[in-house]
Amino acid sequence: xxxxxxxxxxxxxxxxxxxxxxxxxxxxxxxxxxxxxxxxxxxxxxxxxxxxxxxxxxxxxxxxxxxxxxxxxxxxxxxxxxxxxxxxxxxxxxxxxxxxxxxxxxxxxxxxxxxxxxxxxxxxxxxxxxxx
Amino acid sequence: xxxxxxxxxxxxxxxxxxxxxxxxxxxxxxxxxxxxxxxxxxxxxxxxxxxxxxxxxxxxxxxxxxxxxxxxxxxxxxxxxxxxxxxxxxxxxxxxxxxxxxxxxxxxxxxxxxxxxxxxxxxxxxxxxxxxxxxxxxxxxxxxxxxxxxxxxxxxxxxxxxxxxxxxxxxxxxxxxxxxxxxxxxxxxxxxxxxxxxxxxxxxxxxxxxxxxxxxxxxxxxxxxxxxxxxxxxxxxxxxxxxxxxxxxxxxxxxxxxxxxxxxxxxxxxxxxxxxxxxxxxxxxx
Numbered sequence: 001x002x003x004x005x006x007x008x009x010x011x012x013x014x015x016x017x018x019x020x021x022x023x024x025x026x027x028x029x030x031x032x033x034x035x036x037x038x039x040x041x042x043x044x045x046x047x048x049x050x051x052x053x054x055x056x057x058x059x060x061x062x063x064x065x066x067x068x069x070x071x072x073x074x075x076x077x078x079x080x081x082x083x084x085x086x087x088x089x090x091x092x093x094x095x096x097x098x099x100x101x102x103x104x105x106x107x108x109x110x111x112x113x114x115x116x117x118x119x120x121x122x123x124x125x126x127x128x129x130x131x132x
Numbered sequence: 133x134x135x136x137x138x139x140x141x142x143x144x145x146x147x148x149x150x151x152x153x154x155x156x157x158x159x160x161x162x163x164x165x166x167x168x169x170x171x172x173x174x175x176x177x178x179x180x181x182x183x184x185x186x187x188x189x190x191x192x193x194x195x196x197x198x199x200x201x202x203x204x205x206x207x208x209x210x211x212x213x214x215x216x217x218x219x220x221x222x223x224x225x226x227x228x229x230x231x232x233x234x235x236x237x238x239x240x241x242x243x244x245x246x247x248x249x250x251x252x253x254x255x256x257x258x259x260x261x262x263x264x265x266x267x268x269x270x271x272x273x274x275x276x277x278x279x280x281x282x283x284x285x286x287x288x289x290x291x292x293x294x295x296x297x298x299x300x301x302x303x304x305x306x307x308x309x310x311x312x313x314x315x316x317x318x319x320x321x322x323x324x325x326x327x328x329x330x331x332x333x334x335x336x337x338x339x340x341x342x343x344x345x346x347x348x349x350x351x352x353x354x355x356x357x358x359x360x361x362x363x364x365x366x367x368x369x370x371x372x373x374x375x376x377x378x379x380x381x382x383x384x385x386x387x388x389x390x391x392x393x394x395x396x397x398x399x400x401x402x403x404x405x406x407x408x409x410x411x412x413x414x415x416x417x418x
Contacts, residue, residue, distance in 0.1 A: 080362060084322030087360040088315075096356040103362035104329055 004029045006036050011043040012113060013075075018051050026062045033066060037073045043120070044113040045070050048106055050081030060095035067100040076101060076116045080109035137239075137252040138188030144238050149173075149180055152234035159226045175227075179206050183231065186259060207263055208270045215274040228267050232260040291317050293324040300401045301330045302394065304369075306339030314350035318357055325363050332401045333358050336394050338369030348383045355388050364389065364404065368397035 002025055007014040013036055015029070033045065047066070052059075067077040078101045090097065101116070103109035141148060153176055157169075182203035189199060207228070214224050235256050243249075291313070296302045303321055307313075321333060335354065340347065351367060358365040368391040370378075378385060391397040402409060 079360075082361050084319060084326060084357075084361065087322060087357040088318060090360055091353050091357045097360060102360055104325065104331065105362075108329075108331070108362065 003032075006032055008036070008040055008042070011117065012110075013037065013040070013042045013045045014048070015045065016048040016051075020052060020054050021059055021062075023058055026059060030062055030066055030069070034069050034073065037070055037075050042075050043117050045075055045077045046106065046109050046113060047077065047079050048081050048109075049079060049086070050083065050105075052086060053083060055086045055089050057093050057095065060090050060093060060097065064095065064097050064099060067097070071099065076113055078103055078109040078112055080104065080106055136188070137249075137255065138184060140242060141187060141235065141238070142184050144242065145180060145184060148231075148234050148238050149177060151237055152176055152180065152230050155230035155233055156226060159223070159230075175210055179203065179210070180231070182206055183259070183263070187255065203263065204266055207267055211267045211270040212274040215271045216278065221268065221271055224267055224271050225264065228260060228264045232256060235260075287313055287316055291320055293320050295324075295328055295330070296334070296398065297401070297405075297407075299328075299330045299405055300332045300334065300398070301325065301328065302334045302336060302398075304336040304339060304394075308342070309340060309347045309350050311346075311350065314354065318354050321354065322357060322361055325358065325361055331363050332404060333363055333365045334394065334397045334401060335365060335367045336369040336397070337367060337374070338371065338394070340374075343374045343377055345381050345383060348378060348381070348385070352385075352388065366391055366397045366401065368392070368394045 002019070004015060004017055004019075004025065006029075013033065015033065017029075019025075021029075036042065037045065045066070047063070063079060067079075070077045077099075079097070080103045082102065101112060103112050153173060156172060156176070182199065186197070186199045186203060189197065210227070211224055214227075236253060239252070239256075291303070291305070294302045294304070301321070301324055303317065305317065309317070324330070325333060335351070337343070337351070343351075355365040355367065366389045367385075370390055370392065389400070391400060399409075
């Protein structure tokens with residue numbers, strides 16, 4: 001059975017979707033990803049969908065779900081490289097993916113994740129300062 | 133034996149042509165600078181021959197006969213070219229109806245004392261009417277073609293995406309935003325974002341005459357699509373009256389970054405990209 005590889009890179013997980021997602025594949029990805037976040041206690045997830053040309057409401061919902069689940073597990077999700085046609089489709093479907101961070105390409109997405117992590121760590125540092 | 137009407141007119145075709153051209157030239161509305169005498173003569177002669185060849189046939193009302201199709205083809209060509217050149221429908225109408233007048237006046241002279249046989253004049257009337265209807269149909273459809281082409285051209289021209297800085301795009305929208313136009317604007321913008329890897333897009337709506345709930349919805353859609361691509365969108369150029377309408381209509385623009393003018397939007401874009409614009413200080417000469 002097809003599987004979408006999830007790569008671990010330090011605190012981050014990288015997912016590049018190279019095939020058109022069908023429902024079963026997307027559901028598997030969702031559960032695999034959540035398990036991986038839990039296992040490695042990752043702080044950020046980067047999903048590259050630059051090769052995805054077709055998207056439906058189910059796919060849009062899965063992306064939203066992944067973002068929410070990661071958030072609960074204390075990880076940020078960034079979706080990068082969305083095609084214009086895909087973006088327009090999602091908007092027309094009424095799915096603005098409000099919980100998801102987005103970036104133009106992997107590079108910018110990585111920078112965004114690092115910024116988010118940096119912000120988190122400073123907040124924690126501030127908190128510990130207050131406690132002492 | 134009396135000649136049939138077709139044969140009679142064939143014999144008199146020279147006279148008919150002359151009187152027809154005279155009728156056309158006498159019309160006040162004719163634009164002489166657009167069409168020379170020779171051209172009128174050429175067009176008229178060609179068309180006249182095809183009409184006479186229809187009249188010679190038994191079934192002159194048959195609109196499927198090859199003769200009729202030939203005449204229709206010539207007429208379509210003339211009418212289309214006139215529509216393109218900006219003739220009024222009246223001028224094109226005179227061209228066809230003038231022929232009827234010419235035919236009838238020639239026949240009247242021919243039959244001198246007695247009246248023109250009713251059947252024959254009816255035949256001519258019917259044929260010319262059919263051709264006139266055809267003329268107007270083609271005239272209007274080619275006019276519509278011109279309008280459609282212009283509409284698409286305007287929508288192409290009026291949605292430029294400008295790269296104002298490294299990573300900053302500006303999109304001045306001029307004119308009303310409807311769904312079709314929003315689609316074009318959105319597509320252009322998103323393509324350009326991918327192409328230039330820009331992270332900020334400024335949507336300037338100072339040229340949009342009015343914002344209703346539909347236009348606002350289109351704007352929100354564009355902003356959301358840009359956000360999905362991973363870029364930020366700033367809306368600028370909101371005039372006071374538009375701000376009033378937006379609030380009165382109860383449209384929620386809270387999640388959208390709005391700025392009063394393009395300059396302000398550009399400044400905040402610079403801030404987002406951590407850029408700074410500074411005046412250079414000249415060193416004192418001594």
